[in-house]
Amino acid sequence: GQSLEQPSEVTAVEGAIVQINCTYQTSGFYGLSWYQQHDGGAPTFLSYNALDGLEETGRFSSFLSRSDSYGYLLLQELQMKDSASYFCAVREAAGNKLTFGGGTRVLVKP
């Protein structure tokens, strides 16, 4: 079967840096995505890594190591609005199916 592991909760202060790790075990792998979801809202796409390395998009970066079945999302210069749940998701080789991890709730404190 498939499994994605990520921490359930992280707390940090404004301006800090947070790293959310994601390890996965899947039968097929096309890439690792990250989604953000505010309470009561819809998941929204943040980033996608198909190849090893770091992808940077503003304050957020995402990293992938396919050999280690591991990736992370790095949130820099944390702001209060970054308080949300963050999900890693694996795209299987077959079709367009995304399997999500359990989500990491990030709480940013003043």
Place this chain on the structure above:
Amino acid sequence: DTAVSQTPKYLVTQMGNDKSIKCEQNLGHDTMYWYKQDSKKFLKIMFSYNNKELIINETVPNRFSPKSPDKAHLNLHINSLELGDSAVYFCASSLRGPLHFGNGTRLTVT
């Protein structure tokens, strides 16, 4: 506005009833999905359609029946509702890229 829109936003009903959720996207995407998010925020795929053809059908009770009249619409009909069906149901769409989610339908079965 270009978006994925689903209705209704809230649905409260009694056990044993039948209900439907509708979803429409005007993004020109060819693939649509239904995801279920439970009270622990775990997001699980239920169904996926590509150009009106069912391509993903996860282990979902057959009380759940999706219907895609065209590639811009994907509806979900649920028969004989049970307490365990209470969740937020998200519609999403994609075009070989990231998923775009609707705002969700919070279903409460009493």
